[in-house]
Amino acid sequence: MSPDSPIRERIREACAMVRQKTPLAQSFTNFVTMNLVANAQLAAGGSAAMSFLPDDIVDIDDISGASYINVGTLLPSYRETLEKIAQVFFERQSLWVLDPVAAGLGATRTAILRSFANYPPTIVRANASETIALCGIWGISLGPDSHGGMNRPAGVETVDDVDSAMPYAIELARYLRAHNSTHTAAVAVSGECDLITDGERSFRLPGGDAMMTKITGAGCSLGGVTASYLAVSDPLIAATAASLHYNRASEKAGAVAKGPGSFQAEFLDALWQTQPDEICASDIIESR
Amino acid sequence: MSPDSPIRERIREACAMVRQKTPLAQSFTNFVTMNLVANAQLAAGGSAAMSFLPDDIVDIDDISGASYINVGTLLPSYRETLEKIAQVFFERQSLWVLDPVAAGLGATRTAILRSFANYPPTIVRANASETIALCGIWGISLGPDSHGGMNRPAGVETVDDVDSAMPYAIELARYLRAHNSTHTAAVAVSGECDLITDGERSFRLPGGDAMMTKITGAGCSLGGVTASYLAVSDPLIAATAASLHYNRASEKAGAVAKGPGSFQAEFLDALWQTQPDEICASDIIESR
Amino acid sequence: MSPDSPIRERIREACAMVRQKTPLAQSFTNFVTMNLVANAQLAAGGSAAMSFLPDDIVDIDDISGASYINVGTLLPSYRETLEKIAQVFFERQSLWVLDPVAAGLGATRTAILRSFANYPPTIVRANASETIALCGIWGISLGPDSHGGMNRPAGVETVDDVDSAMPYAIELARYLRAHNSTHTAAVAVSGECDLITDGERSFRLPGGDAMMTKITGAGCSLGGVTASYLAVSDPLIAATAASLHYNRASEKAGAVAKGPGSFQAEFLDALWQTQPDEICASDIIESR
Numbered sequence: 001m002s003p004d005s006p007i008r009e010r011i012r013e014a015c016a017m018v019r020q021k022t023p024l025a026q027s028f029t030n031f032v033t034m035n036l037v038a039n040a041q042l043a044a045g046g047s048a049a050m051s052f053l054p055d056d057i058v059d060i061d062d063i064s065g066a067s068y069i070n071v072g073t074l075l076p077s078y079r080e081t082l083e084k085i086a087q088v089f090f091e092r093q094s095l096w097v098l099d100p101v102a103a104g105l106g107a108t109r110t111a112i113l114r115s116f117a118n119y120p121p122t123i124v125r126a127n128a129s130e131t132i133a134l135c136g137i138w139g140i141s142l143g144p145d146s147h148g149g150m151n152r153p154a155g156v157e158t159v160d161d162v163d164s165a166m167p168y169a170i171e172l173a174r175y176l177r178a179h180n181s182t183h184t185a186a187v188a189v190s191g192e193c194d195l196i197t198d199g200e201r202s203f204r205l206p207g208g209d210a211m212m213t214k215i216t217g218a219g220c221s222l223g224g225v226t227a228s229y230l231a232v233s234d235p236l237i238a239a240t241a242a243s244l245h246y247n248r249a250s251e252k253a254g255a256v257a258k259g260p261g262s263f264q265a266e267f268l269d270a271l272w273q274t275q276p277d278e279i280c281a282s283d284i285i286e287s288r
Numbered sequence: 289m290s291p292d293s294p295i296r297e298r299i300r301e302a303c304a305m306v307r308q309k310t311p312l313a314q315s316f317t318n319f320v321t322m323n324l325v326a327n328a329q330l331a332a333g334g335s336a337a338m339s340f341l342p343d344d345i346v347d348i349d350d351i352s353g354a355s356y357i358n359v360g361t362l363l364p365s366y367r368e369t370l371e372k373i374a375q376v377f378f379e380r381q382s383l384w385v386l387d388p389v390a391a392g393l394g395a396t397r398t399a400i401l402r403s404f405a406n407y408p409p410t411i412v413r414a415n416a417s418e419t420i421a422l423c424g425i426w427g428i429s430l431g432p433d434s435h436g437g438m439n440r441p442a443g444v445e446t447v448d449d450v451d452s453a454m455p456y457a458i459e460l461a462r463y464l465r466a467h468n469s470t471h472t473a474a475v476a477v478s479g480e481c482d483l484i485t486d487g488e489r490s491f492r493l494p495g496g497d498a499m500m501t502k503i504t505g506a507g508c509s510l511g512g513v514t515a516s517y518l519a520v521s522d523p524l525i526a527a528t529a530a531s532l533h534y535n536r537a538s539e540k541a542g543a544v545a546k547g548p549g550s551f552q553a554e555f556l557d558a559l560w561q562t563q564p565d566e567i568c569a570s571d572i573i574e575s576r
Numbered sequence: 577m578s579p580d581s582p583i584r585e586r587i588r589e590a591c592a593m594v595r596q597k598t599p600l601a602q603s604f605t606n607f608v609t610m611n612l613v614a615n616a617q618l619a620a621g622g623s624a625a626m627s628f629l630p631d632d633i634v635d636i637d638d639i640s641g642a643s644y645i646n647v648g649t650l651l652p653s654y655r656e657t658l659e660k661i662a663q664v665f666f667e668r669q670s671l672w673v674l675d676p677v678a679a680g681l682g683a684t685r686t687a688i689l690r691s692f693a694n695y696p697p698t699i700v701r702a703n704a705s706e707t708i709a710l711c712g713i714w715g716i717s718l719g720p721d722s723h724g725g726m727n728r729p730a731g732v733e734t735v736d737d738v739d740s741a742m743p744y745a746i747e748l749a750r751y752l753r754a755h756n757s758t759h760t761a762a763v764a765v766s767g768e769c770d771l772i773t774d775g776e777r778s779f780r781l782p783g784g785d786a787m788m789t790k791i792t793g794a795g796c797s798l799g800g801v802t803a804s805y806l807a808v809s810d811p812l813i814a815a816t817a818a819s820l821h822y823n824r825a826s827e828k829a830g831a832v833a834k835g836p837g838s839f840q841a842e843f844l845d846a847l848w849q850t851q852p853d854e855i856c857a858s859d860i861i862e863s864r
Contacts, residue, residue, distance in 0.1 A: 024445075032610050032626045034320050038504035043548045047445060048504060049390070050320045053362050056394035074629050076653055077364055102625070106632035157600075157623060214848070216614035216624060260619045261844025268549025272502070312733075322608050326792035331836045335733060336792060337678070338608045341650050344682035365652055556837025560790070 007203075007240070008280045014233035014241040015276035019045035023065040023231035027224055028052060028085065030072025030101065033217025036264075037068070040221035043271035044245060046228030054084050061094050065231020068224050069121070072101035074108055083115035090119035093181045095230050097123040099223035104133035113137050120180045123235050124172060125188040125223045127158035128165035135168045140175050142167050157213075162191035166202070173199035186235035188226065190219050194243045198236040204285040205240070208247035209254030211263045222246050225271075244282045248274050295491075295528070296568045302521035302529040303564035307333035311353040311519035315512055316340060316373065318360025318389065321505025324552075325356070328509035331559035332533060334516030342372050349382050353519020356512050357409070360389035362396055371403035378407035381469045383518050385411040387511035392421035401425050408468045411523050412460060413476040413511045415446035416453035423456045428463050430455050445501075450479035454490070461487035474523035476514065478507050482531045486524040492573040493528070496535035497542030499551045510534050513559075532570045536562050583779075583816070584856045590809035590817040591852035595621035599641040599807035603800055604628060604661065606648025606677065609793025612840075613644070616797035619847035620821060622804030630660050637670055641807020644800050645697070648677035650684055659691035666695035669757045671806050673699040675799035680709035689713050696756045699811050700748060701764040701799045703734035704741035711744045716751050718743050733789075738767035742778070749775035762811035764802065766795050770819045774812040780861040781816070784823035785830030787839045798822050801847075820858045824850050 017023075024047040029037050038048035049064070051057050061067060067089065069082065089096050098121035100113055117138045124134065135141070169187040176185030177199060189195040194205040212218040222242060229238035229245075249270035257263035305311075312335040317325050326336035337352070339345050349355060355377065357370065377384050386409035388401055405426045412422065423429070457475040464473035465487060477483040482493040500506040510530060517526035517533075537558035545551035593599075600623040605613050614624035625640070627633050637643060643665065645658065665672050674697035676689055693714045700710065711717070745763040752761030753775060765771040770781040788794040798818060805814035805821075825846035833839035 030626075031319050031607050032614055035323060035504060035611060038320055039548060039552075042502045042504060048320075050318075050361055051394070053364065053394060053396050055396050056362070056390075059393045060390075073626055074632070075363070075651070076629065102632075102636075105635045106627070106629060108629050108631050214618045216611060216618060257845075259845030259848035260615060261841035261848075264615075264844075265549035265553055265841055268552075269545075269547030272547035272549075319607050323611060323792060326608055327836060327840075330790045330792060338606075338649055339682070341652065341682060341684050343684055344650070344678075347681045348678075363651070553837035553841055556840075557833075557835030560835035560837075 007284065010233065010237045011241045011244065012276045012280035014229055014237050015245065015279050017232035018228055021232055022047045023228055024049060024063060025066045025068060025224065025227035025231050026051065026057065026060045026064045027068040027070070028057060029068060029070035029220060029224065032073060033220040036217040036221045037224035039268055040271060041224050041228050043268045044225045044228055046225070054081055057085050058088055061092065066227040067094060067096040068227040069096060070099040070101055070220055070223055071109055071112055072220065074112065079108060079112060082112050086116050086119040090181045095122045095182060097121060097125055097223050097227045097230060099125050099220060100130045100134045101220065103130040103137065110137060118179070120176045122176065122180060122182055122184060123186050123188065123226060123230060123239055124176065125190065125226050125239065127190055127219060128160035128162050129158040131165045131172060131187065131189050132160055132168050135172055138175065140171050142171060158191065162189050162193055162195050165189050166195055169195055169197050170199055170202065173197050184235050186239040188239040188243055190222060190243070194247070196236065196240045196243060201236065202287050203240055204287065205243050205247060206283050206285065207251060209250040211254050211257060211260060212250050214260040215264050241279060244279045245271065245274060248278055248282060295572065298521065298525045299529045299532065300564045300568035302517055302525050303533065303567050305520035306516055309520055310335045311516055312337060312351060313354045313356060313512065313515035313519050314339060314345065314348045314352045315356040315358070316345060317356060317358035317508060317512065320361060321508040324505040324509045325512035327556055328559060329512050329516050331556045332513045332516055334513070342369055345373050346376055349380065354515040355382060355384040356515035357384060358387040358389055358508055358511055359397055359400055360508065362400065367396060367400060370400050374404050374407040378469050383410045383470060385409060385413055385511050385515045385518060387413050387508060388418045388422045389508070391418040391425065398425060406467070408464045410464065410468060410470055410472060411474050411476065411514055411518060411527055412464065413478065413514050413527065415478055415507060416448035416450050417446040419453045419460060419475065419477050420448055420456050423460055426463065428459050430459060446479065450477050450481055450483050453477050454483055457483055457485050458487055458490065461485050472523050474527040476527040476531055478510060482535070484524065484527045484531060489524065490575050491528055492575065493531050493535060494571050494573065495539060497538040499542050499545060499548060500538050502548040503552050529567060532567045533559065533562060536566055536570060583860065586809065586813045587817045587820065588852045588856035590805055590813050591821065591855050593808035594804055597808055598623045599804055600625060600639060601642045601644060601800065601803035601807050602627060602633065602636045602640045603644040603646070604633060605644060605646035605796060605800065608649060609796040612793040612797045613800035615844055616847060617800050617804050619844045620801045620804055622801070630657055633661050634664055637668065642803040643670060643672040644803035645672060646675040646677055646796055646799055647685055647688055648796065650688065655684055655688060658688050662692050662695035666757045671698045671758060673697060673701055673799050673803045673806060675701050675796060676706045676710045677796065679706040679713065686713060694755070696752045698752065698756060698758055698760060699762050699764065699802060699806060699815055700752065701766065701802050701815065703766055703795060704736035704738050705734040707741045707748060707763065707765050708736055708744050711748055714751065716747050718747060734767065738765050738769055738771050741765050742771055745771055745773050746775055746778065749773050760811050762815040764815040764819055766798060766819070770823070772812065772816045772819060777812065778863050779816055780863065781819050781823060782859050782861065783827060785826040787830050787833060787836060788826050790836040791840050817855060820855045821847065821850060824854055824858060
């Protein structure tokens, strides 16, 4: 058995569990891509519910395996709402995934993200620039020698590459584990070669199709599907399995699509069709 | 002529009228699925407009044949807004369809749904659990012998089956007719075998494709299309014709789709292509 | 060289620039169609970001080539927000496109549109009825002899034809140029035969597929893509190139689609595939 075969077994089991249990993972997510988030969760085997009210979210948390918060499009009332929800999740030891979309842009977004520092999520899924920016907002530094990337993304697109975000991702994962109430955590940095880390073990996941950058919500919906996986497995496995599921599905869609319109339909079909065996057989490059 | 041939004639006429008149049916609906609601209304032959402001909704009501309210995703300001709109519809004798998404979850949603008790809609379209929960919120009971289903849905999914909701649906339809200002009403319960009732006559509509549960907004968009039909026909016919149109279209899509992504595109195509003759020739099982 | 060959060269260059620079054009747009707006911008070669907060929009404006505001679905808080944003754009000489969806309906929408009179956009993209209604709201008249169209659209659909809107569009373009802070402007009226004018030169653009009226957001997403083009070219060229790109892509989609579901996917594919040479070779009928 190869050194990482236990990881592969746990990934296979996570994939099978999502399909078998259709776990509910609720979302408080942005308006642009929420339809794709829900459809991707359904296509991956899970179940979806969206809300913007604290009372709803607490009620749905009772019946959800995990939750997902995405700060892409904010309304003024969210400033107070989102901090309250993170606090409730903390008190209940609820598992949740944060997508800090456009971290570093906008005073309201920065204030909301800062308010999560004391009630951090189980998993952060972000692009490289957002990962680095979130570390800045939470005061997580790499020591005096480090040189950061830019801490301001180009809108919702990254301007940093995944490698430059790696040390930040590792520190961020350690911070999450130390400060959230479940004391388990992972960080997933999406990019040309995805990076997953729990602060101790780190995996690079090569592959995926470039057309994913030409549909809106590829990253957001991966955040939602990561929450579906988190409902049935530990954070490192959840983040890894969800990203692998995405990469294999996007490659299948990319092989047949004629453009971004057919790509989105093919991608949802491929999420639905891709089997646990294919997902856990993916290339996984571990670095410690 | 079979005993139900008048019903079939009226269904055929309703289908033809939607295509001929492209009636406007406005929506105050949830953010997740509103795009599909609008596209389904257009594909079924109608016309769409969405708003979240009372002044807009009154203005658009002037030019709409019917309206649609869906409480899936709420914002704090809706508490007052939605009651006001229901009251305006009551005073104007406007026809409207309510989709009580996730009825039973969340204090805000419950308060909003309760506020509709005095200004109830023309049609309620819901899943089985939501139908039962709405009866609970409005104090509609089946007498001392009845045993209810669960009155709390599993997020947005039903935990009860259509048969257990049947007596509730009948009482609910009678309540709507007695308390709304048009004194006509129907209730449509979606599920494996749809149920439509006006409190006197009840129809079971078998068929439809299971992939409908793997795309978000199948039920919501049926609510919107029901409003399109309500703009041109009476509530019992509108609810029946819309559900039949959905079932036939979903079967066509299911026969060719490779997964939920292609299913959604095929379903909209099939809504567009399915003819009045096919719709009114569907199986309709009447129970009195 | 034909008289309009310089126009064609500038259109070709604009198309090439959008593909080469992937310009960011941010949007404050309606909830129904914002997903299609973002996907259409990406498919046309640009980049997308959406927000509803003044602080965000100012930050994103720093890195955007142009912005897009669409008043389709409003929330109460937008009344103050949108005027403030228009004022900021005015002070910064930011380029922006306005889509006055449903102009003439609703007191809140009318108040918001009126507040833009002192800080008008660079481009207005609208249907015929909205163009005429916006002139009414801003007090732009055609003199004592003119007879207007209706100034109230049928929901979001036009009740006037493009020809009847032509004199309004010309006056509106002149008003924009005189009152915005960049002193350049264009108006694009979408319809069976699109009309583009900067107040001096006017182009009619025949073609496009009728199925565009059977998907929600065709016009809204054209507004967003017009902003992508405005980020790399002057208003007259931006509005013309974006509309031509849309017409050629919709014709390709219409030739193969089976209904509105496949049409939307094919349309995004065709936006992606259509080349600058095809776009600038389109029929352009100039009237002065």
